[in-house]
Every structure is written in C-alpha cells, then in structure tokens.
Amino acid sequence: DAGITQSPRHKVTETGTPVTLRCHQTENHRYMYWYRQDPGHGLRLIHYSYGVKDTDKGEVSDGYSVSRSKTEDFLLTLESATSSQTSVYFCAIRTSDRAVAGELFFGEGSRLTVL
C-alpha cells in the first residue's frame, strides 16, 4: 500500500491568517493532488503536481498556492484564510504514470475550520 500522511489532521484558525497543509508520501510517485470536499460539491480539484516544481491549477485554485520542492512532499498554502475555505482537504497520490492506469490513493483528510 502507498504510504501517505496529511498534517495537521484538524486545524482551527482565524480569518486572515496563513495556513499550510502538508501531504507526505513514503514512495516516489510522480503525481500528487489536493482536493477539497464540501457538502453538495463532492471533491473539487485545487492544484496538482506532476513532479518536483511542476504544478498546475485545478477547478478551485483561487486563494490557494502549492509547492513541491521534493518528491515526497506537496504543500498547500492558504495565504490569507477565509471562512469559505472551511472544508475537508484531501491529498492523493497517483500510483502509476501511465495514462490508462493509475488509481489514486488518498490520505485521511485535514479538517480546516476558519472562524
């Protein structure tokens, strides 16, 4: 099984503060993804990465930035958190680089509350 951990698992912060969520994998998978999950919206893609320093925007990238300075870590930063960013954030790794394969393996999620 792919090893993937998210930290912190729970965080409460105030509007306007910066927040960084970390996703760490123990294997060398190329692709990593950040999603947010909200009732009625399912999972929405925020940003994804296809290698060190290679990232792209997803469907809901406004207000978020990412960095991937090494293969195993993919950081999601909210520069100035807003209440609309209260959500559960999931990180996932893609277990194959092949276009026709590659299931995603998910972390357990990070629950963020912005007051």
Next chain:
Amino acid sequence: SQQGEEDPQALSIQEGENATMNCSYKTSINNLQWYRQNSGRGLVHLILIRSNEREKHSGRLRVTLDTSKKSSSLLITASRAADTASYFCATDAKNSGGYQKVTFGIGTKLQVIP
C-alpha cells in the same frame, strides 16, 4: 464546473437489491474510475475502466463506459448493509501539457437498509 456528475445524488435500497449509479462527464478521458467513501474517511479506489473498454467486472461490481455518450454506470449487485457509503466517479484526462488531471463528481450517497 465539475467534470463528472453522478445520478442519483442519493439512493436508498433494501439489502439484496441491486444499486445502479450513473456518471456523466464532459471531455475526452484516458480512463474513468469509481471510488467509495465511508463517512469521515478518505476515498478508496474500487475499479478503473480504460477509455477503450466498454465493460468491466470486479466481484459484485460491474462498470460500463460509453464514450460516445460520455457516461458510465456502476452496478453493485446483491447489496449489503456494509455497502452503505458515498460513491464517486473520477475522470482521468490529459491537461494541455500532457499531464494527468483527475477530477471527481459530486457523488451518490447509497444507503442499504438491512
């Protein structure tokens, strides 16, 4: 807007019945995947079907894919109470740079009544 949309959004059935969930998407894909999520947990991969496949089976799961209609269905046969969960379809497609982008639908919440 999201790539995939599941239908129905909620489904309640009796144990032993079959459950069918549908997914529609908008753009060309390399493959389509179905995932399951138990309340409060991360998603778990169930099955993947490639764009050149029409049907795939895995245990009590049957997935179909119609690329001309841009739709897929997931059938769970002989459902059990333990199948109660949310189910999501995900489309895997290349972005403009040729890299794999995976997007999800809003999900179907399945309740199986014992």
